[in-house]
Amino acid sequence: MIGRLNHVAIAVKDLAKASAVYKNALGANVGPALAQPEHGVTVVFIELPNTKIELLEPLGEGSPIAKFLEKSPDGGIHHVCYEVDDIIAARDQLKSQGARVLGDGTPKIGAHGKPVLFLHPKDFCGTLVELEQV
Ligand SMILES: CC[C@H](C(=O)O)C(=O)SCCNC(=O)CCNC(=O)[C@H](O)C(C)(C)COP(=O)(O)OP(=O)(O)OC[C@H]1O[C@@H](n2cnc3c(N)ncnc32)[C@H](O)[C@@H]1OP(=O)(O)O
Numbered sequence: 439m440i441g442r443l444n445h446v447a448i449a450v451k452d453l454a455k456a457s458a459v460y461k462n463a464l465g466a467n468v469g470p471a472l473a474q475p476e477h478g479v480t481v482v483f484i485e486l487p488n489t490k491i492e493l494l495e496p497l498g499e500g501s502p503i504a505k506f507l508e509k510s511p512d513g514g515i516h517h518v519c520y521e522v523d524d525i526i527a528a529r530d531q532l533k534s535q536g537a538r539v540l541g542d543g544t545p546k547i548g549a550h551g552k553p554v555l556f557l558h559p560k561d562f563c564g565t566l567v568e569l570e571q572v
């Protein structure tokens with residue numbers, strides 16, 4: 439079912455500061471800040487040879503990142519995103535196995551303009567999993 443690791447997401451309080459760390463200390467190729475109000479985040483993507491890093495800052499009220507940062511004020515790895523060929527087939531297979539698909543199960547459009555879904559961390563080794571159809 440899952441294919442490539444599309445990105446590893448890191449929640450941060452200050453996106454500009456975190457972007458500067460990756461750019462200046464790690465020499466990373468840091469992209470522009472993209473507001474994603476429907477997801478309650480502003481994101482920056484960092485292209486790596488084999489995957490991407492997604493830096494996430496809370497945006498607006500009720501951001502899922504805000505609650506995460508309350509527990510982890512310094513930030514931390516928020517989720518991993520795996521690529522799938524068919525997100526509906528993947529969703530239905532996972533639901534038939536009893537996995538919790540977050541939200542109402544309808545894929546949203548993610549930062550790359552592709553359908554995404556999230557799976558409850560409690561069902562996947564304590565790690566929030568995002569699936570992105572490519
Ligand atoms: C622009 C889109 C972009 C993209 O790549 O395209 C994105 O990736 S957007 C990313 C932001 N969106 C989301 O995260 C949506 C999915 N997240 C959720 O639905 C919630 O955050 C959820 C359900 C994971 C947690 O929400 P809740 O309000 O229930 O928070 P709690 O603190 O009560 O969590 C319950 C339980 O889960 C643990 N938890 C929460 N978040 C994470 C996490 N990121 N990784 C691992 N574990 C997590 C939390 O500690 C609680 O555990 P407990 O033992 O009960 O304390």
Ligand SMILES: [Co+2]
Pocket residue numbers: 445447492517519568
């Ligand atoms: Co993501």
